[in-house]
Amino acid sequence: MSNNLVPVGLSNKHLHLSQEHIEILFGEGHVLTNMKELGQPGQFACEEKVDIVGPKGTLKGVRVLGPARGKTQIEISFADGFVLGVKPPVKDSGDLAGSPGAKIVGPKGEVTIEEGIIAAARHIHMHTSDAETFGVVDKDLVKVKIEGKRGLIFENVLVRVHPTYALEMHVDIEEGNAAGLKNGHMVEVLK
Amino acid sequence: MSNNLVPVGLSNKHLHLSQEHIEILFGEGHVLTNMKELGQPGQFACEEKVDIVGPKGTLKGVRVLGPARGKTQIEISFADGFVLGVKPPVKDSGDLAGSPGAKIVGPKGEVTIEEGIIAAARHIHMHTSDAETFGVVDKDLVKVKIEGKRGLIFENVLVRVHPTYALEMHVDIEEGNAAGLKNGHMVEVLK
Numbered sequence: 001m002s003n004n005l006v007p008v009g010l011s012n013k014h015l016h017l018s019q020e021h022i023e024i025l026f027g028e029g030h031v032l033t034n035m036k037e038l039g040q041p042g043q044f045a046c047e048e049k050v051d052i053v054g055p056k057g058t059l060k061g062v063r064v065l066g067p068a069r070g071k072t073q074i075e076i077s078f079a080d081g082f083v084l085g086v087k088p089p090v091k092d093s094g095d096l097a098g099s100p101g102a103k104i105v106g107p108k109g110e111v112t113i114e115e116g117i118i119a120a121a122r123h124i125h126m127h128t129s130d131a132e133t134f135g136v137v138d139k140d141l142v143k144v145k146i147e148g149k150r151g152l153i154f155e156n157v158l159v160r161v162h163p164t165y166a167l168e169m170h171v172d173i174e175e176g177n178a179a180g181l182k183n184g185h186m187v188e189v190l191k
Numbered sequence: 192m193s194n195n196l197v198p199v200g201l202s203n204k205h206l207h208l209s210q211e212h213i214e215i216l217f218g219e220g221h222v223l224t225n226m227k228e229l230g231q232p233g234q235f236a237c238e239e240k241v242d243i244v245g246p247k248g249t250l251k252g253v254r255v256l257g258p259a260r261g262k263t264q265i266e267i268s269f270a271d272g273f274v275l276g277v278k279p280p281v282k283d284s285g286d287l288a289g290s291p292g293a294k295i296v297g298p299k300g301e302v303t304i305e306e307g308i309i310a311a312a313r314h315i316h317m318h319t320s321d322a323e324t325f326g327v328v329d330k331d332l333v334k335v336k337i338e339g340k341r342g343l344i345f346e347n348v349l350v351r352v353h354p355t356y357a358l359e360m361h362v363d364i365e366e367g368n369a370a371g372l373k374n375g376h377m378v379e380v381l382k
Contacts, residue, residue, distance in 0.1 A: 054346075078368035079270065088341045090371065121340065149281045149312065150366075151346040175341075177269035178362075178369035180281065 004134060004189040005123055006144070006169045009039045010176040013059060013076045015050065015104070019068040021113075025050060025106025040125055040170040042067065042149040052076075053103040056085025073101065074117045077174045081119070088119040092158060122175060123158040124189070125165040134189055137161060143190040145170060150180035153190070195325060195380040196313055197335070197360045200230045204250060204267045205297070206241065210259040212304075216241055216297025221232045223257035230359040231316055232257065243267075244294040247276020265293065265308045272310070273291040279310040283349060313366060314349040315380070316356040325380055328352060334358060335380040341371035344381070 022030050026048060033047040040167040042051075048064040073096060081088045086100040118184055124142070131137060138161040144154045155191060157169070169187060181187070201345040213221050217239060239255040243265060250271055264287060272279045277291040292305040315333070322328060329352040335345045348360070360378060362370075372378070 079364065149347060153346065154345065155342040156340060157341040173270065174365040175369040178366040 003033075003090065004191070005074075006167055006189060008176065008183060008187055009168045009170050010179050010183050010187045011075060011120060011170050011172050013043055013065050013074075013080045014045075015052070015074040016065055016069040016072065017073050018070060018130040021072045021104070021111050022048075022068055024109045024111045025104060027108040030108075032064060032068065034066060036072050040066070040166055041164055046073075048106075049106040052084065053105060054081075054084025054086050055085045055101075059083060071096065071106070072113055072116050073173075074113075075120045076117060077172045078119060079174060086117055087119050090121050091118040092121050092123070093118075094185070101158075110187075119172065120170065121156075121158055122154055122169070122171045123160055123169075124169045126161045127165050128160060128161055128163050130165075130167045131161040134159075135191075136189075145188045146179040146181060146185075146191055148180050150178065153177050154179070157189075161167070195223055195382070196377040197358055197380060198230075199367065199372050199374065199376045199378055200359045200361050201372065201374050202266060202311060202361050202363050203254075204265075204271045205236075205256050205263040206243070207256055207263065209236075209261060209263050212263045212295070212302050213239075213255075213259055215300045215302045216232075216295060221299075223255060223259065225257060227255075229256070232355055242296040243275065244296060245275025245277050248274045250274060262287065263295070263304055264365075265295075265304075266311045267308060268363045269310060270365060272308070275308075277308055279308050281312050281313050282309040283314070284309075302374040304375040309359050310363065311361065312347075312349055313345055313360070313362045314351055315352060315358075315360045317352045318350055318356050319354050319359055321356075321358045322350070322352040325350075326382075327380075335362050335377045336381055337370040337372060337376075338379075339371050341369065343370050345370070348380075 034044040035047045036045045046064040049061045052059040100117045101116045103112045140159040225235040227236045237255040237334045240252045243250040290306045294303045331350040
């Protein structure tokens with residue numbers, strides 16, 4: 001049995017908001033409401049939802065993840081992009097240059113962003129101590145093997161290491177379904 | 192450059208109908224209308240569409256592929272299954288035992304099938320001469336490598352060999368999106 005196992009977290013469409021945009025969308029002084037803690041310490045799913053309006057269609061009731069970030073970022077799948085009428089580039093979180101924008105509609109207002117829609121590149125969060133165990137460093141690319149009828153090996157999986165991270169591999173719903181994965185499935189990082 | 196290259200065909204949700212069900216759904220004596228030839232000789236997308244009704248929801252306007260088959264078979268993605276409220280098993284075409292059923296609604300009538308919904312297992316069609324070139328036989332399982340930012344290696348890819356087949360790898364939309372594939376992309380069968 002391999003020791004290089006990582007639990008999977010499937011990412012459905014969601015967005016992160018700047019405090020400025022939170023106040024435009026939900027009202028002055030608004031603070032995001034923590035509905036449920038996520039796998040990464042300090043990160044949470046919010047009660048708050050918004051509509052994302054693209055050139056072709058709308059994604060209704062997209063959940064906000066907290067806390068507030070420096071810059072608004074919308075993470076969707078290719079299928080979601082088809083609904084909106086935009087083609088999300090596969091990018092690492094925070095790398096928004098050249099990505100498409102959208103109109104975001106909240107209960108108290110709306111805001112149009114010029115860029116910010118990405119398909120988040122698959123990645124593994126690791127605590128500093130996990131990285132030592134796995135023998136990797138921040139920004140390494142690794143391969144990850146998934147067993148089963150839909151078995152596959154993901155290549156180019158970005159490793160992110162930080163003392164505040166918990167061990168977890170993030171893939172989007174399409175990647176998860178393509179590999180027959182559910183939340184919490186254990187997958188193997190290949191040496 | 193490898194010589195073991197295969198073009199990709201992405202499968203969106205669709206269904207095959209028995210002649211009996213065609214006549215229930217579209218009227219007595221109805222013959223399917225060829226709208227567009229598909230990659231496999233003799234197979235075609237039809238003008239005809241139906242609604243698929245599951246326990247939780249409906250997939251509207253699902254395209255019929257022709258010609259008529261011995262048994263009705265509905266091929267959907269996991270995401271489509273979520274809409275319907277059923278969990279499609281990953282199975283090879285024709286292997287419908289134990290799969291969920293649904294109600295199929297056409298313009299002239301409706302029919303309920305007890306089984307027939309699958310997520311088609313990824314597979315490669317090969318002409319007999321292709322199989323010789325690739326050094327494989329019918330029902331082999333091979334690995335297929337996809338390059339790029341979403342690069343991955345699909346394992347357990349079923350090879351189907353027949354003198355009427357044309358060389359083409361079939362994956363569903365979620366598998367295609369997970370690997371960043373478009374129709375006609377060339378992918379590599381690994382020895």
